[in-house]
Amino acid sequence: MNIVILAGGSGTRFWPLSRNKTPKQLMSVFGGKSMLQRTVERVLPLNPERIIVVTNALQAEETGRQLASFGSDAIFVVEEPLARNTAPAIGLAAAIIERQDPTSIMVVLPADHFIRDEEEFRAALLRAEAAAADWNLVTLGIVPTGPETGYGYIEAGMSQGSPGVLPVKRFVEKPPRQKAMEFVAGGNFFWNSGMFAWRTDVILDRIRTHMPDLWVGLSLLDVPTNLGHLHAMKAQVTNFYSRIEAQSIDYGVMEKAEGVVVLPSSFGWSDVGSWSAVPEVMEAGLDGNIVMDESPVVWLDSTGCLVRGGNKVVALVGVQDLIVVDTVDALLICPRDRAQDVKKVTEELKERGLTDLL
């Protein structure tokens, strides 16, 4: 098994903690190790042949530093010169792996997701690996725990073919609440986790069919047989990225290809898409308040708040359901139900030219 970790996201919705150079996956959102480090740790017990971490130029240094802590020679970093969504990143990783072992299984994981039950997660990856061996494009579908409107959904058909997986009927964009409730009631809808498994040669074949431009670019790459020399590809990769379009693997391949299946999974998952997702992954204390770091907090008549004070004392008097994140150079105060608008703050900072805060 090869693990491909997509670690190039910019994570503006976790501002002011996340920045261009240290986005969500490189942060310790909940104290301790970063989300990327946890993602790697989580798969190490599976003894993957290789772990390929795809990141971008701005974050490459910090990514390398964090991965060095594992002291493993099976972990490789690939640097994207530009953000081009998931399809080029996955294609590039597939081309690299194919050169080593074309019929191997490739598992794709985002670097910035939360997983509560790691044993069950690894068991799911092994089931996905088995289904992928049957030439399926396997996507991990999370059994919904509620009518979440922040996730895309996958509608599954009746069981057939490989054990444990269901054929995908369609991918559905983030639904309105009413739709989400119908999906959950239906029982055959799953959250689209952005986690995949497939044979390396199969995904490349499907890219050839559905994204021929991308495939041509990939086929021109001269991948070294020794992955220790991956850095020698830098100029080629830059050239390749300058010619291809941004596209997601969902839209580019999964929604169009044959043999796409969903593996229903339940391991306590969240994409931790914004500060408002923190209560899904951290337990609230008294009055529904959560302190995300070691900051001493003085609570007076305050409930449902999320606080990250950067270890300073935070005093909250008579406030409800606020997100409070304080860093050395920026402070955010935002109601929990407005967490999506943090993105707008970063847009405003960009407009004002305060780019060193991004």
Add this chain to the structure above:
Amino acid sequence: MNIVILAGGSGTRFWPLSRNKTPKQLMSVFGGKSMLQRTVERVLPLNPERIIVVTNALQAEETGRQLASFGSDAIFVVEEPLARNTAPAIGLAAAIIERQDPTSIMVVLPADHFIRDEEEFRAALLRAEAAAADWNLVTLGIVPTGPETGYGYIEAGMSQGSPGVLPVKRFVEKPPRQKAMEFVAGGNFFWNSGMFAWRTDVILDRIRTHMPDLWVGLSLLDVPTNLGHLHAMKAQVTNFYSRIEAQSIDYGVMEKAEGVVVLPSSFGWSDVGSWSAVPEVMEAGLDGNIVMDESPVVWLDSTGCLVRGGNKVVALVGVQDLIVVDTVDALLICPRDRAQDVKKVTEELKERGLTDLL
């Protein structure tokens, strides 16, 4: 004229900006000079004979540093070893002044008040000086601009005696709203500003009558004729303070003595008693928001907020009427109508032993 500035307050309601060592009067609440420095500046055009600043041991160093900026040899600092409310501080200053000039006029001013119209303020002090020369105990009463419940009131009787002043019928504690409205409608009630003027020998005589223990302590002090040697009194003052009780001049003398008059005054005054008073002294911008320092603020759907970000970027998303004060080691978030409860935060910090934040 001698000016006595009472500068020993602890100002816990301006936490986290105010601290034991740098309380409100030593802070630049609104940018620029401290409130103490502004208080001194405001009276310098009157060419007072002496300015005596009474402070406490903890704040003495910073007080001295701030006063040194005036380069004046008419400004003297007196250090209280303990907080004993206003009567001992005023008595001590009176004893010091009496040794130089017993029949001189002494004006007492708190160090931490805001005054908008400084010309009118100085004119009022000259009127107070004239009334004080007639052996009155003059208190400056502010003509109320609304039914404020955060101030004490002074009820005046019919005009008689010295021009411009009215006899005081009674002092009234902070009233409930209904009472405050009646007072304002009555037209003969004024806010108790804590500013006074009297002959030095007259106040000492009234202290002798109404606070005999304090008078005995004062009469034992050996005050130098050269105020440059005030520091030589330190041991005496410590001994004196260890024997006297805490008492306000209002309760100890003003509410009991004969010849107490009020000088109705209007110069745009606020005691800036808490963060919620800031809108009285700083102009709000768009949407009723006020930024108290140079912090760049990103406002998204936020109104009526007071922000002091310590010059970091502050992003407020969808919040109303919040006080936000960020410092290096502490952050306060509190609705404007709960500003009085900031005091409770400092009490909690004390209980938790976080005394370095006080």
